[in-house]
Amino acid sequence: xxxxxxxxxxxxxxxxxxxxxxxxxxxxxxxxxxxxxxxxxxxxxxxxxxxxxxxxxxxxxxxxxxxxxxxxxxxxxxxxxxxxxxxxxxxxxxxxxxxxxxxxxxxxxxxxxxxxxxxxxxxxxxxxxxxxxxxxxxxxxxxxxxxxxxxxxxxxxxxxxxxxxxxxxxxxxxxxxxxxxxxxxxxxxxxxxxxxxxxxxxxxxxxxxxxxxxxxxxxxxxxxxxxxxxxxxxxxxxxxxxxxxxxxxxxxxxxxxxxxxxxxxxxxxxxxxxxxxxxxxxxxxxxxxx
Numbered sequence: 569x570x571x572x573x574x575x576x577x578x579x580x581x582x583x584x585x586x587x588x589x590x591x592x593x594x595x596x597x598x599x600x601x602x603x604x605x606x607x608x609x610x611x612x613x614x615x616x617x618x619x620x621x622x623x624x625x626x627x628x629x630x631x632x633x634x635x636x637x638x639x640x641x642x643x644x645x646x647x648x649x650x651x652x653x654x655x656x657x658x659x660x661x662x663x664x665x666x667x668x669x670x671x672x673x674x675x676x677x678x679x680x681x682x683x684x685x686x687x688x689x690x691x692x693x694x695x696x697x698x699x700x701x702x703x704x705x706x707x708x709x710x711x712x713x714x715x716x717x718x719x720x721x722x723x724x725x726x727x728x729x730x731x732x733x734x735x736x737x738x739x740x741x742x743x744x745x746x747x748x749x750x751x752x753x754x755x756x757x758x759x760x761x762x763x764x765x766x767x768x769x770x771x772x773x774x775x776x777x778x779x780x781x782x783x784x785x786x787x788x789x790x791x792x793x794x795x796x797x798x799x800x801x802x803x804x805x806x807x808x809x810x811x812x813x814x815x816x817x818x819x820x821x822x823x824x825x826x827x828x829x830x831x832x833x834x835x836x837x838x839x840x841x842x843x844x845x846x847x848x849x850x851x852x853x854x855x856x857x858x
Contacts, residue, residue, distance in 0.1 A: 577604040663697035663709030718830025725821040727812035729801040742778035
């Protein structure tokens with residue numbers, strides 16, 4: 569038995585002194601209200617209303633229980649309010665890629681506050697973001713997916729030392745980067761954000777098709793080291809344009825769109841989350857990826 573619903577039927581009928589008006593107040597059919605009253609009488613073992621008169625009247629037995637019924641309903645309402653407040657106050661963590669622009673991340677936090685949701689952003693690797701959505705430690709996250717099936721796409725290109733002719737704003741084809749015979753060539757380094765299996769596999773196969781030596785493509789290690797090598801003219805770095813410009817590097821887009829980044833926004837289905845991404849959050853997270 570749904571005790572709260574039955575107690576609500578009891579108190580509403582006592583207030584309205586009418587089964588029909590009580591049913592209308594609760595938004596239910598009168599036969600259902602009558603059944604709830606009878607079930608409650610069976611449960612408590614006594615009549616709650618005197619039905620022998622023209623007007624419904626609370627019995628002495630019912631009157632002795634009525635204050636307690638009201639108290640239970642009031643406590644249940646306060647409990648519901650506390651739960652709603654706790655849900656609203658709980659900080660929901662959003663997993664984002666490393667090296668996002670602080671201004672964009674601040675926009676996510678502000679948007680949450682404007683919509684009554686406390687958000688915190690955490691820069692994580694692609695693997696950590698997927699795991700966080702799976703185990704519920706993250707409420708939302710930007711998840712890496714292949715660009716052709718992504719809701720959000722980020723063009724990638726190659727960063728190089730400032731003023732390098734080959735890195736000026738023109739589309740780069742990997743075959744154009746083949747080193748002259750006998751030359752070592754500049755390695756192409758990748759950041760941790762692009763160290764996901766499908767992305768590494770695609771880059772390796774694209775480099776092989778372009779005739780680049782296998783040794784020219786590799787992971788960068790710490791981003792600071794990769795940037796230092798890039799700015800010193802000892803490497804090229806696969807990255808998004810804002811990242812390159814932020815650190816004073818030249819940048820040119822890659823022609824092969826299959827090597828670009830793709831994202832979808834994941835939502836946790838644990839700890840009371842709905843598994844759905846609010847439209848306002850999707851909008852602000854789209855700005856983070858760029």
